[in-house]
Amino acid sequence: MSDFVLYGFDGSTYVRTVRMLFLEKGVTYDQVPVDVLKGETHSPEHLRRHPFGKVPALETGGRILYETDAIAEFLEGHFPSPALVPRQLDDRVDMRQWAAVINNYYYQTMIGELAWQRVINPLLQRPVDEIVIAAALPKVRHQFSLLEQPLATRTWLVAGPVSYVDFLLAPIMAYVMMTPEGREIMADFPGVQRWWDNIRQRESFERTIPERFRTSG
Ligand SMILES: N[C@@H](CCC(=O)N[C@@H](CS)C(=O)NCC(=O)O)C(=O)O
Structure with missing residues (x-):
């Protein structure tokens, strides 16, 4: 079991972005599929993870993060190498x-x-x-x-x-x-x-x- 659970399905561009970031940084994660096309993003269970009914959401350390920019910032801060945010x-x-x-x-x-x-x-x-x-x-x-x-x-x-x-x-x-x-x-x-x-x-x-x-x- 990894420290990260990514909620979202593979057809989502934003979920794919987060998956690519994990791979680029060499960090493992578990994924729980939540299918937009089947309406699963608007289930009460998922709305507790993402109040706007979107994917991705990322569970880590007892906390749920949402919005891809914020998730990327979190990953960059915790796993600075390779750097994917310019220092300049x-x-x-x-x-x-x-x-x-x-x-x-x-x-x-x-x-x-x-x-x-x-x-x-x-x-x-x-x-x-x-x-x-x-x-x-x-x-x-x-x-x-x-x-x-x-x-x-x-x-x-x-x-x-x-x-x-x-x-x-x-x-x-x-x-x-x-x-x-x-x-x-x-x-x-x-x-x-x-x-x-x-x-x-x-x-x-x-x-x-x-x-x-x-x-x-
Ligand atoms: N601003 C969000 C956008 C996420 C987003 O639009 N995800 C789409 C899939 S690629 C989604 O969940 N759509 C479901 C819906 O709009 O009902 C982010 O940066 O994470």
């Missing part, structure tokens, strides 16, 4: 800005609109709303163009080694790349493509691919 103030601010942007804008457009319609609805045998997809595409392209600015000239989103925000974005990008529209947009952004090729080669990425998507990454 400017780089750390840059990282925080990217985390906010990914959480507040990218997730909604890329997962809530594009991937939900093109990947999740077909999986659930629900109809696909092409109007939602068409409206999302210019926003996705704009978001790629913002990623391209740093990634045209460096390996990772923030200066220096790989950091938390690369692991925040990677599971989201994995869903985008399951859509033909996402792959078409990616072809126009060579820096983002290079980043994607680098992050998906990491062991932590490979080992956290959700079982049902194992062939498509």
